[in-house]
Amino acid sequence: MKNVLKWPSFMLVLILSLVLSGCSTGEESSSSGGSGGSTDAKGTIEQIKERGKLIAGVKYDTKLFGLKDPASGEVEGFDIDIAKALAKQILGDETKVELKEVTSKTRIPMLQNGDIDIIIATMTITDERKEQVDFSGVYFEAGQSLLVKNDSAITGLESLGGVKVLAVKGSTSAQNIREKAPDAEVLEFDNYQDAFTALKAGKGEALTTDNIILIGMQQTDNNYKLVGGNFTSEPYGMAIRKGDTAFVEEVNSLLKSMKDSGEYDTLHEKWLGSKPE
Known part of the structure; x- marks a missing residue:
């Protein structure tokens, strides 16, 4: 008789445990969204x-x-x-x-x-x-252009066959240069400072991005010039x-x-x- 009475009690405890566990999981899911959770509603x-x-x-x-x-x-x-x-x-x-x-x-x-x-x-x-x-x-x-050393023989896109061109990861410039100068070798860097440093270190022969950004680089070092005009609209x-x-x-x-x-x-x-x- 005692075993018969204990069985329903055990089942009740198990059911309650599962219900409470389910509620807890639901709360964690709704609050774990961080800034993408409730704040996104605002x-x-x-x-x-x-x-x-x-x-x-x-x-x-x-x-x-x-x-x-x-x-x-x-x-x-x-x-x-x-x-x-x-x-x-x-x-x-x-x-x-x-x-x-x-x-x-x-x-x-x-x-x-x-x-x-x-x-x-x-x-x-x-x-x-x-x-x-x-x-x-x-x-x-803005418009995309090329930055090279003052004594460079590069004059524009037509000069980039077999040339190492430096660009920045995640930029439209890297994509554009691959399309417009498919014979160039494109090396990508995390940011403009790293790319310009690489150009000055001779790791590439041209750096490409928007003309106004290149002008800013040129202003810091007049050993470089812009060539080829603007070949995209940015x-x-x-x-x-x-x-x-x-x-x-x-x-x-x-x-x-x-x-x-x-x-x-x-x-x-x-x-x-x-x-x-």
Whole structure:
């Protein structure tokens, strides 16, 4: 008789254990999403306001657009000033911005993971990237070119047969050069600083990326020149998490107000030496 009574009790304990275990697993699943969990239900603007600062993904190695001064630790450039202007529009204070370093390879994953609110980092708008992120309107028009030593015999794409050309991982430049100069040997580096260092060390005979980035490199070392003109169109946009239309509209509103007020022209002249044409 005792064994008969114990069997239902054992079954009850087992059932309760399974139910409680199932509840616990469900809670862990819902909370383990990190920044991609409940915070994704909120728009980026709301997150920025609750946090009290804008987190912008910017380059640290791109003179004129985003370059970190090793002495002061300050990051300066055209993209940086646009990030500050966006912080001022949303939070009323341009200093309420955190600048996080991104590279061409890391920027989209960092945006998707919630590590940054926006990418402002010399990023070309492409159909392929539009599948992963949303873009603001174009804020700068660049074009791909080549940087070589002053005494180089390279004059353009037609000179690249059998030549080692340096590029940056995750950039449209690496893809473009393979298509336009299929006989070139393309070597890819993590960032522009490493690629330029490799060029100066003789690991390649040409470096390719957007003309305005190459101009920044040339300004640091006048032993190099740009050749071949611009052989692509590279419209820069700011990248935002997919589907956040409110934030896209906010950023486009900023661009319009900066252009209407003349602030955009002032920044363009400050960093790039002339007002936009």
